[in-house]
Amino acid sequence: MPKFLLVVFVGAFASVSAIAELTIIYDTGHTKPIAPLLKPFVSDQVLPDHPGTAADSADQNVLTGATLGNLLPVRSPGLLVGDLAGRQLEPGVQERLAQGNPRPFFLIGSDRVSLEWLATHRDTLISLGAVGMLVQADTEQDVRHVAEISQGLSITLGSGSDLASALGIDRYPVLITRDGITQ
Structure with missing residues (x-):
């Protein structure tokens, strides 16, 4: 493999790890937590009310497939x-x-x-x-x-x-x- 391609290849992986943590660049003040939306997809572990750094919350939040029980009951008020x-x-x-x-x-x-x-x-x-x-x-x-x-x-x-x-x-x-x- 040519040296140039190897440097680009290694550089691409290095930049991926650099963007792993999210940075807030703008907040209107009207943001809502995502935790309630994720509840059907999260294991029995509790989502934090205020997310910390990726390293702090990575072990606590394990996304799993939604189980049918998490999606029930289904209600349609007015119908x-x-x-x-x-x-x-x-x-x-x-x-x-x-x-x-x-x-x-x-x-x-x-x-x-x-x-x-x-x-x-x-x-x-x-x-x-x-x-x-x-x-x-x-x-x-x-x-x-x-x-x-x-x-x-x-x-x-x-x-x-x-x-x-x-x-x-x-x-x-x-x-x-x-x-x-x-x-």
Whole structure:
């Protein structure tokens, strides 16, 4: 290996270790700690309220894969299981759906009504390439029931409150496409 490349190669590794510690270059005073956001991904060890140097906190903060138990329960305040029949979309929602919804998606819960809806519409949802959001689940068993029925569908866990509010809906299960919101 030529001397020049060896120096560049060694120099690159030396500079990586020099940037390992973070330095705050600007703080608006409105920053929020990241610890609450990391809780689902952190082992049972406690995150410090005020992070110290990388050397001080490296042994305390061990990031791990999120466990299902850390993500539960899933709640969506303002959303209830039920029928959308007779409800009209708020003005502008249909236009927003037509413009900004390239892929069909659905909201479901782990309740009996949602599970029956999912079982009934599963093949249609797969053919549409729809993705789902589980907006209500209390236990790991709830999530497993949904997973058993949804074989072949991609479903994530999360609160659907903000999304439902933006779309003007308060019920699930629903399918949301460019053409509108249906059950």
